[in-house]
Amino acid sequence: MNDGRSGWRTCGWVSDLTSVWQDTTLIVLTAQIAAIYAAILIPFKVGIPIIPGFVELRPANAIPLVASLLFGPAAAWGAGIGNLIGDCFGTLGPASLFGFLGNFFLGWVPYLMWGNLGPLSSGKPPYWQSWTQGFELTTISVVSSAVCAVTIAWGVELLGLLPFMVLAPAIFLNNVVMGLLLGPPLLAFLYPRVKRWGLYYRDLSDARIQREASPVVQVDSELLAKSRRKAIRDEFMVKLEDVTFRYRSADSPALHRLSLQIRAGEWIVIMGPRDSGKSTLCHCLNGLIPRFAPGVFSGVLSVGEQWDGVPRQSESVGLVFQDFDTQLIATNVEQEITHPLEYLDPPLSSEEVRRRRESVLHQVGLEGLASRDPLTLSGGQRQRLVLASVLVCQPRLLVLDQPMTDLDPDARLSLQNLCVTLRQQGMTIILVEHEPSEVLLADRLYVLDHGEICWEGTPQALFQSPGLPKQFGLASSLLADCFVDLGLSTLPITVEEAWRVTDERGIVLDPGNDMAIRENGMAEEGGQCNGSCSSIQFQSVSFEYVSGVPVLKDVSLSIAQGEFVAVLGKNGSGKSTLGKLVSGLLLPSDGSVLVRDQNTTVTPMTELSRMVGYVFQNPDHQIFAETVWDEVGFGIQNLGVPDDECEQRIVESLRSVGLDVGRYRFEDPFSLTKGERQRVAVASILATKPDILIFDEPTTGLDARETDRMMTMICDLHRQGHTIVMITHTIHLVAEYAARCVLMHDGTVLADAFTRVIFSDPALMRAAALNVPDLTRFSQRWGHTLLTVNEVKAALRLP
């Protein structure tokens, strides 16, 4: 039950409502509810102008009821603020005050009433599982809708804007219908998940009370004193001794007796497979753990001059998250950078603020963009902005948690250069990363597994050692893999090192006749299309989201049945738009797209979804069902496939993506890992049996093992006869798997040929702001363009 914790005591109401503004998590929840409410309201506002609640039935009206039963008072504030934000798109005025109040009540009354209706209360959790719960939900929905409708309509008539008798019934009807039809399924889906994530209001307030009552940090004072003396003597910036942290809900600790020391000015890299404790360690360093994550912390962790052994929020630690967009909070670049300085005590002089702001903008290369909205910047620029907003506080330790994940090659390079500059300026850097090529400039590398350090040394030592990275589940250097059979004790990891090894040992690269034919593009698998067998055809296609700003310009291409084509290009080059045009999700502004000779403009979506399956980059944008089984079956049920065939197709699809039917059938897809969720998303597409599969950045955010598994699965699907279109900016995957490559740049097709032909022209790749993979560059010294480890291995000729 909810648990309107304050029951009918009015003094409890006030403390419940004000407590929201004293807790960061509740403030975030409030803002999220407001943003969700506004985001669902706005599309209905823009098209159909309305006085609050008037004329149109809007799905958003179920949100305050649902949020109220899950998040208590945060929903009341969130609904009020969300409605106010919605008003800012056209109807802001004195009536907005009554809109705020009405929606506040709509988000407040359900929380107060659930569990507090005496004999009418079900005494059960707030969703419709039994008739008593249904009755309680109906009563609450009717009462809260009435309170909301009367408040708004009374206020609007008071202002003389519209008659009460017109507005009140419209709002009431709208709220009740949406609350009763959409509320129950939403609660059934969301309640168990919100409970599991520890965000149910009662659980949140219990956790806060528990945190305040009993400390979760155990400090060994003897160990601390010894550690402090040694750390000061040795000038350590970071010192961890026997640090263990276990999340409350976990069976095993995320960090286990972890000890490491980092000197001031060092650049450290942390690597490890998924769930090895990397992010937990980052969050411990500036005290976000254990403050935010309920659990038990023990050991000594000290940063900079802070030597009390407890992880503390510290201005001396700057942290850039993997999902850096979460750290953007202002509406222009200048405000974003100034914001962290507003919390400094004592405050800085205006002159110092200006000086620091200009200095960091210069440092990260964002001069001249001070008045831009962060959302209008590219991914790389947004990340550098977050970095600037961290650097402006002049931290002594910079922690970067997987910063390269969403960046294209140019943005990666500029971030790497920035790290080099910062180290030269004396900054201590901790970088968490997956890609071997991004970490070679660092001083030291730690491999983390199951919360423990299992290897320590230089990045070179790790990647030059045969077999070592694989042993820890890490990606290895592909160049090193080529030399692994030669019995070298130290493998080359850069192209220059590889050339040196070949020179010293008199090795030459000679692919032989068979490979020579392949290099001429004569015998690549799949072959290129000749039009008659085309599965997909673009005929002079242009597309624009906003009139006058073309995203695709006059694109013509043809993809044959059974081909494996990679669409390659930097972020914003038009790759995803191309994919969505194939699937009919977008329709061309000019020209036509034919899928198996059917024009997407006139073919119904249900028809197209039988031919084309689009696997989105983020599986969370589609997952909603309670079980994996239902999630996979959603698409085919929409297509009206009979039940017995549905069952068969679900089983086949789950098998195709390597998920065991028995084990996963009743799993909640939200509880799976990102790699598993991605597989569920693919299975749900496969169930509709499309010939053509489009994968949009299928490996983003996956670790080395998950990437391997994903690519093996895509190759299996290709072998089964599917046409594969893979959109990516990960160049080595294209080299390894795709016979043909479409190189996109600035909305145009820069080149469309066999991957080998495109990769043989480094200048062409540069024109698309990409580089050829190291492996290929290595082979080009001998005039060949080799793409995979196996090809290079086979071509190495010993003297």
Add this chain to the structure above:
Amino acid sequence: MTISLYLDHDTWMHRLDARTKILSVLALCILALLYSHPFYLAAVWGLVFLGVVSAKALANMKKISILLVLLFLYSAILWPFFVEGHTHIFQWGSILITSEGLTFGLGMGLRLNVMVMSGILLLSTTRLEDFARSLQRFGIPPSMGFAVTLAFRWVPTLLGSISMIVQAQRSRGLDLSVGSFVDKIRGYAPLVVPLIGHTIRQTMLLAMALESKGFRPSRRRHSYSQSHMTGLDYGVLFVAVVCVGVSWRLRVMGYGV
């Protein structure tokens, strides 16, 4: 995608302190509330329109022009059915339309327009952060002002997510244009569940991100904003007070009703 209505120009209205703008917009709304006669309200409408032109905010007004026309029509058409009067124009059964009702409807349509346009004027010339800070100076708790800015900041991101979710479910055959009324409403669940699930799942991460940038609910926040009240602000406020005073007097004398 950006959704803010703020227009980055350098007009006298942009240079005003946000507090002055909020109070002036309030004054405009009071003017609109004092009168109910369309002639007087047309004069107030003209005043707001001049403001919109001089703030170079016509682009935003054009964006919502359909909304303004429809709001005017709703009001002008609906009110005559609810206002009684002596001058009968049309009667059908118990439905009576009078000249007084029509005049009142026209006036209320203009009043709605004045209020919406004043809001647009404020939003076009005031940065969100300045707006939130002013609310704080008027006594709203800082955390609440901050939550408003955060929510504003996240709306475009969520609109992007909604568009992705709609595409993802459409590509799996979800079609909200078919089925019964109840089916259509229930069809929203596959759209709303991923949106809420995906967003709420990030709550802890977002809270950590905020605190990693120095935010604490209890911590005092110092503003480095250069904005402060100038002579122009005091001048505008003086004019606003005079306008409200004079209008009040006119209203008491029976004008504009």
